[in-house]
């Protein structure tokens with residue numbers, strides 16, 4: 292099926308997969324190029340993942356971090372935004388297949404830019420996902436918001452102290468930036484925002500546990516900053532458990548193996564998984580048709596010009612690409628996408644593809660918030676923590692949020708939360724609070740009917 296509304300064109304066809312940092316920046320950088328761009332993504336929005344944890348903990352709304360891609364690109368006439376999940380790439384025929392509600396669409400390309408990002412990795416234990424959602428999408432963040440606030444609601448109605456304790460225990464697996472931010476915010480939600488809002492339970496007695504198999508908090512930021520983040524979290528009441536390997540996750544809690552081999556059980560209704568990433572399966576589809584290798588996380592080892600070996604017109608950028616010295620961070624995707632778009636533009640003007648300058652990454656540093664007024668930051672060799680780092684974090688995140696209205700709305704939400712006690716997005720719908728249980732019940736009923744049929 293072709294794309295309705297698309298005008299056939301003999302212009303150079305650029306297909307971009309993904310509307311994240313890589314996909315969006317590639318499209319925008321090609322704004323003035325004489326090309327016909329099709330940007331295909333499986334969500335209608337451009338997601339600012341670094342603030343997902345604030346959606347999950349009720350600080351900001353999903354609209355503030357996920358503006359519609361087609362509205363962002365409204366004025367870019369050379370670009371058509373298409374909703375669909377890419378299921379196949381044919382490097383020989385130079386086509387991309389995408390599916391929307393059962394229909395498959397085939398899109399031809401001259402240049403392909405693949406920026407489909409990464410999903411959560413459960414290191415081969417995908418069944419953990421049901422009980423410990425990750426933090427990769429708006430759906431994940433809203434699901435977690437429903438689970439976190441729903442646990443407090445259920446605890447208020449429970450007369451069983453053991454069940455209450457389970458409901459008021461929150462475990463975050465993975466002490467990287469996302470885990471640190473989530474644990475800090477759940478603790479502040481319980482201690483600050485919800486304090487005094489219940490009659491039967493005391494929300495400030497909620498137990499928040501951050502655990503990791505590694506021996507340190509925030510390992511990529513170094514020992515000093517990791518220790519500072521750990522101290523701040525402990526002051527907030529977060530229990531940090533390091534060298535703790537999760538061996539099982541179920542409805543009621545998690546099982547953990549300690550370094551001395553002992554096995555512990557933590558009863559907890561709410562679990563959050565922020566322990567690992569796995570690149571889009573499109574990487575394997577590319578590797579299977581080329582000489583490209585993929586690593587254990589599914590990332591494609593691209594050439595110095597970010598192209599797939601043997602396919603100078605196919606590029607992989609962002610979290611899907613394996614490039615020495617380029618981290619799986621927003622800047623890696625943004626800079627890679629801009630570099631590729633510049634190559635396309637200069638080669639359309641006659642530059643020789645064989646003479647490409649290699650991609651070079653400029654490290655702008657990294658930071659993570661721990662709680663309100665406290666963050667850690669590393670820029671080159673300079674490391675700093677506390678209020679100044681937090682202000683720098685606020686400023687930088689505002690700069691990279693897309694859209695003026697989004698920035699204003701986010702500033703207002705931050706003022707409400709950080710200067711007062713309130714959070715403007717504590718709504719959970721009935722569907723979020725109960726639908727999951729209802730679906731499980733329906734599945735159980737369906738399974739029973741099947742069993743009965745088989746037995747009769």
Ligand SMILES: Cc1cc2nc3c(=O)[nH]c(=O)nc-3n(C[C@H](O)[C@H](O)[C@H](O)COP(=O)(O)OP(=O)(O)OC[C@H]3O[C@@H](n4cnc5c(N)ncnc54)[C@H](O)[C@@H]3O)c2cc1C
Nearest residue numbers: 309310311312313333341377407408609610619620621624
């Ligand atoms: C919770 C969290 C916090 C983070 N915090 C920070 C931070 O503070 N600082 C920082 O620098 N980085 C941070 N990152 C990392 C950063 O967000 C990523 O490195 C960056 O988003 C990578 O950009 P990308 O374009 O490669 O992928 P993404 O931004 O993930 O975009 C992938 C796009 O591809 C689409 N897609 C995926 N599969 C398909 C398919 N089959 N068909 C069609 N479309 C598809 C998706 O819908 C999405 O639009 C964070 C990540 C997470 C998850």
